Amino acid sequence: MIDLDRVSKSYERGQPAVRDVSLHVNKGEFVFVVGASGSGKSTLIKLLLRELEPTKGIVTVNGYVLNTMKRKTVPYYRRGIGVVFQDFQLLPDRTVYENVAFAQHVVGTSGRLIKKNVPEALRLVGLAGKYRSLPRQLSGGEQQRVVIARAIVNRPSILLADEPTGNLDPKNSYEIMKLFEEINNRGTTVLVVTHNRELVNQFQKRVITMRSGVIVHDEEEGGYTDD
Amino acid sequence: MINGFFYNIRQGLKNIWRNRMFSIASISTMAACIFIFGVFFSLLMNVNSMVRTLEEEVGITVLFDEGISEERIQKIGETIKDNEHVIDIKYTSAEEAWEKFKKEYFADHPEYADSFSEDNPLANSASFTVHVDQVENQATVVTYIERIKGVRQVNHSDQAVKTLMNFNSLLTVISMVIVIILLVIAIFLISNTVSVGINVRRQEIKIMKLIGATDSFVREPFVVEGAVIGLVGALIPLLILFFAYDKLIGMLLNHFGVLNNLASSLPTVYQIFAVLLPIGLVLGLGIGLIGSALTIRRHLKV
Ligand SMILES: Nc1ncnc2c1ncn2[C@@H]1O[C@H](COP(=O)(O)OP(=O)(O)O)[C@@H](O)[C@H]1O
Ligand SMILES: [Mg+2]
Numbered sequence: 284m285i286d287l288d289r290v291s292k293s294y295e296r297g298q299p300a301v302r303d304v305s306l307h308v309n310k311g312e313f314v315f316v317v318g319a320s321g322s323g324k325s326t327l328i329k330l331l332l333r334e335l336e337p338t339k340g341i342v343t344v345n346g347y348v349l350n351t352m353k354r355k356t357v358p359y360y361r362r363g364i365g366v367v368f369q370d371f372q373l374l375p376d377r378t379v380y381e382n383v384a385f386a387q388h389v390v391g392t393s394g395r396l397i398k399k400n401v402p403e404a405l406r407l408v409g410l411a412g413k414y415r416s417l418p419r420q421l422s423g424g425e426q427q428r429v430v431i432a433r434a435i436v437n438r439p440s441i442l443l444a445d446e447p448t449g450n451l452d453p454k455n456s457y458e459i460m461k462l463f464e465e466i467n468n469r470g471t472t473v474l475v476v477t478h479n480r481e482l483v484n485q486f487q488k489r490v491i492t493m494r495s496g497v498i499v500h501d502e503e504e505g506g507y508t509d510d
Numbered sequence: 511m512i513n514g515f516f517y518n519i520r521q522g523l524k525n526i527w528r529n530r531m532f533s534i535a536s537i538s539t540m541a542a543c544i545f546i547f548g549v550f551f552s553l554l555m556n557v558n559s560m561v562r563t564l565e566e567e568v569g570i571t572v573l574f575d576e577g578i579s580e581e582r583i584q585k586i587g588e589t590i591k592d593n594e595h596v597i598d599i600k601y602t603s604a605e606e607a608w609e610k611f612k613k614e615y616f617a618d619h620p621e622y623a624d625s626f627s628e629d630n631p632l633a634n635s636a637s638f639t640v641h642v643d644q645v646e647n648q649a650t651v652v653t654y655i656e657r658i659k660g661v662r663q664v665n666h667s668d669q670a671v672k673t674l675m676n677f678n679s680l681l682t683v684i685s686m687v688i689v690i691i692l693l694v695i696a697i698f699l700i701s702n703t704v705s706v707g708i709n710v711r712r713q714e715i716k717i718m719k720l721i722g723a724t725d726s727f728v729r730e731p732f733v734v735e736g737a738v739i740g741l742v743g744a745l746i747p748l749l750i751l752f753f754a755y756d757k758l759i760g761m762l763l764n765h766f767g768v769l770n771n772l773a774s775s776l777p778t779v780y781q782i783f784a785v786l787l788p789i790g791l792v793l794g795l796g797i798g799l800i801g802s803a804l805t806i807r808r809h810l811k812v
Contacts, residue, residue: 332720355724362722374714389723391514437721 284310284472285331285441290340291496292326299338300326302496308474310440313467315483316476317507318493324476327493328445331474332366333357345440362390365434365442365471369449372430373418379405379429380414386433404432408462424455428462435466442466444475448482456482480507514727522734525707532703533739539699540743540797543692544790548751550685551789552759552782557678563775564671569600570648571665572638572655582660583636589658590640595651598641607635693797700739700801704732708809715810729810732802740798741791748783748790755779 285308293299301323308314316324329335330342333349342349347360373382383404387397405411408428418426427447434442444463448456460475460482467473477483483490483506490505491498526533572590574583583601590599602610640655642648648666655664708715715728751758756779763776 334720358719358722358724358727360722361720366720372713372717374717385717386721388514388517389718389721389727391512391727393513433721 284308284312284345285474286341286343287330288341288343290330290337290342292323292330292335293338299496301330301337303340304496304498305340306491306498306501308472310472311467311470313464313473313486313488314475315486315488315490316474316493317478317480317483317490320478322493323496324493325445326496328366328443328474328476331441331443332364333360362437363440365437365439367427367430367434367442367444367447369446373426373433375418377417378414379410379416379418379421382418382429383432383436386436390437392437400436401432404436405429407435407465408432422455423451424458427451427455427459431459431462431466435471439471441472441474444473444477446476446478448477448479453481457485460486483507515730518727518730519734521731522738525704525711525731525735526738528710529703529706532699532706536696536699536703536739536801537743537746539692539696540740540794541747543689543696543797544744544794545747545751546692547685547689547793548747548786548790549758549762550681550689551786552751552755553762554678554681554685555782555785556759556763556776557674557681559775559777561671561674561678564674569666570640570642570652570655572640572661573634573663573665574636575660575662576634578660586658586660587638590638590655593651593654595643595647596640597643600639600641602637602639604633604636607637693793696743696797697801697804700736700798701805703739704735704802704805705809707732707735708805729806732806732810733799736798736800736802737795738798740794740796740801742794743798744790744794748787751786752779752783755782 285306287304287306290301290304290306291299292301304327316327318324326335330337330349331344333352337350345360345363347356349360352360374385377385380401383401384397387400392400402411402414405414408431410425410428410432413421413425418429421429427450431447442463447463448459451459456479463473463475464486487504487506489503490500490507492500492507572586574586587599587601590596640651642651652664652666655661711731718728
């Protein structure tokens with residue numbers, strides 16, 4: 284499903300942000316990626332989204348070898364992956380419904396299917412009643428739910444989340460994580476980057492710990508380790 | 511991808527609306543450009559048609575030496591016909607010339623004409639009227655006829671045609687210059703309008719690409735925006751011109767003192783628009799597309 288083979292990524296200046304990382308994630312897994320700020324977690328996500336290309340090594344996702352992927356293939360590859368960021372990245376001038384429908388329009392879904400899929404996704408994230416609200420009329424937790432609805436409405440096989448609860452209080456954070464677990468239970472592979480020690484310990488999933496671009500721990504049903 | 515295309519048409523129209531000050535400026539410039547193009551085009555079509563009418567009407571008149579024999583005139587006629595540019599030749603006898611003259615100048619006072627009755631004052635005015643295939647060949651034919659023995663004088667009145675043709679070239683040059691300047695301004699404005707739209711939608715574009723929008727899908731709304739601005743900017747002046755045509759062209763032609771006898775053969779608004787409408791719309795569409803393409807290439811590194 285996700286396979287990194289001795290992957291390194293250097294930016295123009297400084298140490299490599301990701302160094303010689305090998306990683307395998309199976310279909311249907313739930314993985315936390317933890318580590319201090321600057322340890323290379325976001326860079327890893329960007330490599331998986333093919334926003335960045337690795338300096339060394341081979342990245343294979345959903346059967347696509349990202350290193351040799353043609354530009355024209357990238358959009359089709361990305362349709363198999365949902366993304367959630369810390370800053371919610373909703374379109375401020377569109378309603379909740381339109382923000383989710385947006386993802387379907389982008390991939391050319393027919394109007395008939397959009398009318399069926401969008402309410403379904405909103406129901407899953409618990410926002411069916413707020414489909415006419417604008418983002419600014421929602422709480423942070425609700426906004427993040429809209430982003431999640433947008434990320435899953437195209438039914439990706441992988442969901443990537445970079446610090447999805449970074450701006451949320453503990454209660455909302457927990458609920459968002461429950462939602463990821465629910466999505467994972469429906470068969471989607473989920474990879475969540477987070478700082479939140481308590482959450483990671485509460486959920487008892489596989490935990491990958493990074494430090495200075497290197498994977499230092501990779502434990503099943505692990506906890507958040509500092510060293 | 512047809513679903514996505516309809517979506518992008520809506521997005522393109524929304525861009526125009528959200529960004530209406532720029533859009534109006536672009537459409538106005540486009541409209542001014544197409545309007546001026548349309549006016550000059552109509553004028554050119556009219557002047558062209560006048561030139562054609564004059565070409566048909568204007569002939570060469572050939573007069574003969576005094577006391578020349580009928581046989582000789584016949585011979586001259588055949589020699590003239592031998593010229594490849596001559597399409598038609600008509601003989602007018604002195605008597606016919608006199609009758610015609612009387613009709614034209616003494617119609618109201620036949621008694622004046624009677625005073626000449628015994629003696630044709632135009633005794634030596636038998637003539638050939640020669641029609642030439644193209645007005646450009648007139649000079650050659652005149653020289654050819656002047657060399658024929660027994661020809662006294664060759665009159666050719668192509669001055670009007672020459673003037674019109676000069677006027678036509680002048681009109682073409684002026685209109686080309688104005689239209690090209692306006693086109694450049696229109697492209698520039700449309701390009702700016704589209705780039706404002708792109709900047710407003712940067713975040714949206716970024717998200718679209720992460721979700722899996724193809725490059726062409728990202729570009730489409732901006733292509734639509736340019737195309738619609740171009741088309742609307744062309745359609746408005748064409749409609750105005752269509753309904754104002756008779757007044758406008760009448761006024762302009764009047765101003766330039768066009769002879770009334772030519773006015774009857776001028777093209778109709780429908781004949782003009784059968785050509786002008788498609789040219790105008792294609793021009794508008796093309797400018798709109800060029801304008802947005804320039805910006806997309808510069809500001810939308812998808
Ligand atoms: N665009 C960039 N250009 C240069 N260096 C960068 C860029 N993005 C991140 N880095 C550097 O790469 C390292 C890893 O960053 P990042 O992947 O964002 O870490 P994390 O998400 O774990 O905080 C950091 O040292 C950061 O300064
Ligand atoms: Mg980060």
